[in-house]
Amino acid sequence: MNRALPIALLSAAVMALPATRALAESQWPDKPVTLIVPFPPGGGTDLVVRTLQPALSRALHQTVIIQNTGGAGGTVGSGQAARAKPDGHTALAVTTSTTALAAKLYKNLPYNPEKDFDYIGFIGTSPYVLAVQPALKATTVPEVVDALKARRVGTYASAGAGTVSHLLGEMFKKDKQLDLTHVPYRGAAPAYTDLIGGQVDIMFDNPVGLAPFVQSGKLIAVATTRATPILPGVPTFAAQGMPAYTQSLWYGLAFPKGTPPAIVQKMNLALNAALRDPAIAADLAAKGVDVRPDTPEAMTRTVSQDLAFWSDLITTTGVQFD
Numbered sequence: 147m148n149r150a151l152p153i154a155l156l157s158a159a160v161m162a163l164p165a166t167r168a169l170a171e172s173q174w175p176d177k178p179v180t181l182i183v184p185f186p187p188g189g190g191t192d193l194v195v196r197t198l199q200p201a202l203s204r205a206l207h208q209t210v211i212i213q214n215t216g217g218a219g220g221t222v223g224s225g226q227a228a229r230a231k232p233d234g235h236t237a238l239a240v241t242t243s244t245t246a247l248a249a250k251l252y253k254n255l256p257y258n259p260e261k262d263f264d265y266i267g268f269i270g271t272s273p274y275v276l277a278v279q280p281a282l283k284a285t286t287v288p289e290v291v292d293a294l295k296a297r298r299v300g301t302y303a304s305a306g307a308g309t310v311s312h313l314l315g316e317m318f319k320k321d322k323q324l325d326l327t328h329v330p331y332r333g334a335a336p337a338y339t340d341l342i343g344g345q346v347d348i349m350f351d352n353p354v355g356l357a358p359f360v361q362s363g364k365l366i367a368v369a370t371t372r373a374t375p376i377l378p379g380v381p382t383f384a385a386q387g388m389p390a391y392t393q394s395l396w397y398g399l400a401f402p403k404g405t406p407p408a409i410v411q412k413m414n415l416a417l418n419a420a421l422r423d424p425a426i427a428a429d430l431a432a433k434g435v436d437v438r439p440d441t442p443e444a445m446t447r448t449v450s451q452d453l454a455f456w457s458d459l460i461t462t463t464g465v466q467f468d
Contacts, residue, residue, distance in 0.1 A: 174234050174409050178209040181399070182230075183239045184223025186216040188335030189305060190354035194269060194397050195239050197429050201420035206413075216332045218252075219306030220244040225256030228263065232404035234413065237266065240400045243309035246452035250460050251308040259453065263400040264407075265445040267414045268438040269421065270430055271396045272352040273372040274314055275380070277365045279344045287369050287386045291322045294347065299325045303337040303349040306330050310395055313456075314350040316465045321388070341365060352395055353377055353434030376434040396438070398445055414442050 181199070185191045195212060203210045215223030220243060227238035245259040257263070276287065284290040294300040302319065304312035307330040319326040329346050331337040334355050340346050342364045349356075353376045359365040360377060367380045371391050374380075383391035399417060401410060418439040420426055427437045 172408075174412065175206055175208040177235060178211050179206065179235050179237060180211045180213050181237045181239060182213050182215055182223050182227045184215055184217075184220035184227075184244060185305065186333035186335050187214050188338075188355065189333040190272070190352040190395075191220075191239055191241055191397060192333075192335075193354050193433060194272075194430065194435055197433065198269060198417075198420055198426060201423045201426045202416060205416035205419040217306075219248060219308035219312070219330070221248050221252060221255060221257075221308070224248070227400070228257035228402055230402045232264075232402040232406075234401060234405055234409035236402065237413070238263070238400045238402075239269075240265070240398050241310075242395050242452060242456070243305070243311075245449050246456040247310060247313060247460070248308050249453055250457045251465075259449055262403050264403055264405045264410050265442050265449060266399040266401060266410055267417050267442055267445050268440050268448075269397040269399065269417070270435040270437045271394045272354055272433075272435045273370050273374055273394050274310065274350050274391075275353050275356050275360075275367050275371075275374075275377065276318070276348060276350055276369045276383075277341065277356050277360060277367050278348045279341055279346070280364070280366055281344050282347060282366070285366060285368060286381075287383065287388065290348065290368055291324065294322075294324050294326070297347075299327070300348070301327045301329050301346040303329050303331060303341055303346040305334040305337060305351060306332060310393060311350045313460065313465055314391070314393065315348070317391075318348075318350070320464070321390075338365075357434060374434050376432065396448070397435070410442055 183192050183195050199210050215226055224244045230236035248255055249259050278284055278290055282293045284293045302315040304315055334351050341349050353374055357376045360367045367377050369383045370380050371393050421437040421439045430437055
């Protein structure tokens with residue numbers, strides 16, 4: 147029996163692996179890319195990703211399918227994405243909340259923000275808005291505080307426990323010494339419904355989802371963490387004596403850890419090309435989002451920096467997880 151032949155065949159197969167991998171990477175994406183949005187339809191993250199979807203599909207020359215998997219402040223869908231096959235055909239919409247805050251507030255987080263993802267790049271950034279139900283009859287932060295104190299007890303909604311909207315609500319409660327109960331939802335959209343209906347009193351969220359309800363008179367915006375053209379005339383917190391409220395939310399994309407670097411780079415190029423589409427940039431600006439084309443390395447650094455920043459802030463403020 148010639149033992150050299152099987153060994154030669156094995157060696158040839160091993161040598162062919164890099165070439166096969168390189169071919170697969172060069173042909174990526176050769177099937178639709180599933181983009182997991184870890185919140186229900188209708189919230190800020192969902193609206194941002196759906197705005198980007200057509201241009202991203204064009205840049206990739208492949209269909210991008212949005213899959214909404216909400217729950218636990220975005221951590222359920224994020225955990226699902228972290229466990230997906232790292233072949234570039236499953237991506238995740240990530241935010242400040244699902245990375246920096248979740249790591250500090252969830253004891254049993256089903257992923258590690260620094261170890262379980264290959265970050266692709268940012269989509270953009272958006273400020274936070276304090277919105278109130280019309281029955282509260284308040285148009286400034288002092289009026290909101292007075293109205294809530296007159297009620298003695300009140301409620302604030304969030305897009306989920308462990309999100310920035312949760313943390314800002316808790317900060318507001320402590321700063322103004324209010325008796326407020328946190329009411330977490332499985333995303334922003336269902337929270338809007340109850341806020342409009344008066345089942346909850348106030349909510350911090352991005353203008354992406356809130357602005358249409360403010361513009362139609364269903365909600366009242368009393369302050370933003372930074373001025374935004376989408377809500378002209380709404381003053382900042384700083385202008386109302388609250389300079390500590392400057393936080394913004396960033397949106398971005400990530401792959402499961404282990405995705406080939408060549409695919410990460412190709413996705414980053416496609417993402418940035420989509421963001422530089424004037425129609426997409428204008429549409430996102432109209433939703434209160436400033437586009438932010440950047441590199442995977444820049445986003446990775448930001449995640450690490452934000453983990454430290456929000457961890458310190460949560461410790462300092464004493465915010466407790468529900």
